[in-house]
Amino acid sequence: MNTLNIGKLTLSLMVGLALTACGGQKQGGDSTAASGDNEIVIGFAAPLTGPQSHYGEEYRNGAQLAIDEANAQKLTVNGKPATFKLMAEDDAADPKQATQVAERFIDAKVAGVIGHFNSGTAIPASKIYEDNQIPNIAMATSPTLSAQGFKYVFRSMTSDxxxxxxxxxxxxxxxxxxxxxxxxxxxxxxxxxxxxxxxxxxxxxxxxxxxxxxxxxxxxxxxxxxxxxxxxxxxxxxxxxxxxxxxxxxxxxxxxxxxxxxxxxxxxxxxxxxxxxxxxxxxxxxxxGFPLDKMPKGKEYETKYKAKYNQDVATYSPYGYDATWAMITAMKQANSSKAADYLAKLQAMDLDGVTSQHFSYDAKGDLKDVAIxxxxxxxxxxxxxxxxxxxxx
Structure with missing residues (x-):
């Protein structure tokens, strides 16, 4: 085989390997396709640097606590024990950076997204998730988020x-x-x-x-x-x-x-x-919601949170925790991490959560059970x- 033919064969193999790694299909949110095993990747987006980083860090702590608990329980998803992984990304409370983060999640084939934190980041990112059929549960409170009529958009907190x-x-x-x-x-x-x-x-x-x-x-x-x-x-x-x-x-x-x-x-x-x-x-x-000590499982959550992070619960972590558990529970009920399979379970969710005994959604993705x-x-x-x-x- 001459040098030219060897070069062509090498190039062909490299292209084939690259196409296999990329998958060729963005839509659907099947994180197991990216990793090749039963590791299910859930995206997380919030400001993790800058003046609002204290919000994002606490929010992430709640999501990570839910991930750790789910892994300890060895839940069955996709027909076998699953390992959940949180892919945390910093959107810096900046709309442009938020859309870049959303694109990274799509490329990573995450199964779903917790976030974004700010309304100004969640709204532009939500269009990307909707177009790629990725369920996302945002902390954002602007009425505009759910008024878009997207079926993959949900909240973890009341709207403005x-x-x-x-x-x-x-x-x-x-x-x-x-x-x-x-x-x-x-x-x-x-x-x-x-x-x-x-x-x-x-x-x-x-x-x-x-x-x-x-x-x-x-x-x-x-x-x-x-x-x-x-x-x-x-x-x-x-x-x-x-x-x-x-x-x-x-x-x-x-x-x-x-x-x-x-x-x-x-x-x-x-x-x-x-x-x-x-x-x-x-x-x-x-x-x-209610004060932490009046939340349905607030005292239990406070104990777990302090044990893991050695700090008091501030404001947002219980909402990140409930949102993550709602997404994981929907996957468990559907026995699938594919959005096409678990979306209906998320839409019909009635989670006995920390922030509410009925963490559930209306047709727009707003929370039904509301307290201020x-x-x-x-x-x-x-x-x-x-x-x-x-x-x-």
């Missing part, structure tokens, strides 16, 4: 239309705030929550001052806060993360504005209490003051 509606009504009817100032960070999450809060507060009879805006990279808010010195609203609502709400409340107090401050679940964090310090006192926040808890910062701790259950929709 649920939380914002409850919080706006509560602020007016229970806390007695009538003149309300609203600021949001223009992200899908922050603006969406503020929009729903505003609609609900108006419906309850509140007067809304001209809306103010910032962004999720800002640290100086004095220009938008100055007008509140003369207006002295009954309350200031902020839609956004603790990276802005903590310095914002400090600047509010430094300007001599005495108005109470209220925000959503991304402010209800240990980080906010630490950064805001004494200025956190009296701040109200809301969070989907209002918290108040008192002496460096978040203290639950009221829980509002809206029941199954």
């Amino acid at each position: 239309s649920q939380q914002g509606t409850v919080l706006g009504k509560y602020a007016v009817e229970k806390l007695g705030y009538k003149k309300i100032a609203i600021i949001d960070d223009r992200t899908a999450y922050g603006q969406g929550l503020a929009d729903e809060f505003e609609k609900s507060a108006k419906a309850a009879g509140a007067t809304i001052l001209p809306r103010q805006f910032t962004n999720d990279k800002a640290s100086d808010f004095q220009s938008i806060l100055t007008s509140f010195k003369t207006e002295q609203p009954d309350v200031i609502f902020y839609g956004g993360a603790d990276t802005q709400s903590a310095p914002m409340i400090k600047q509010i107090r430094r300007l001599g504005i005495k108005s109470p401050f209220i925000s959503g679940e991304m402010t209800k964090t240990p980080t906010f209490l630490t950064v805001a310090g004494p200025d956190a006192e009296g701040v109200f926040t809301s969070l989907a 808890t209002v918290y108040k910062a008192e002496k460096g701790k978040w203290v639950p003051v009221d829980s509002i259950s809206t029941g199954s929709k």
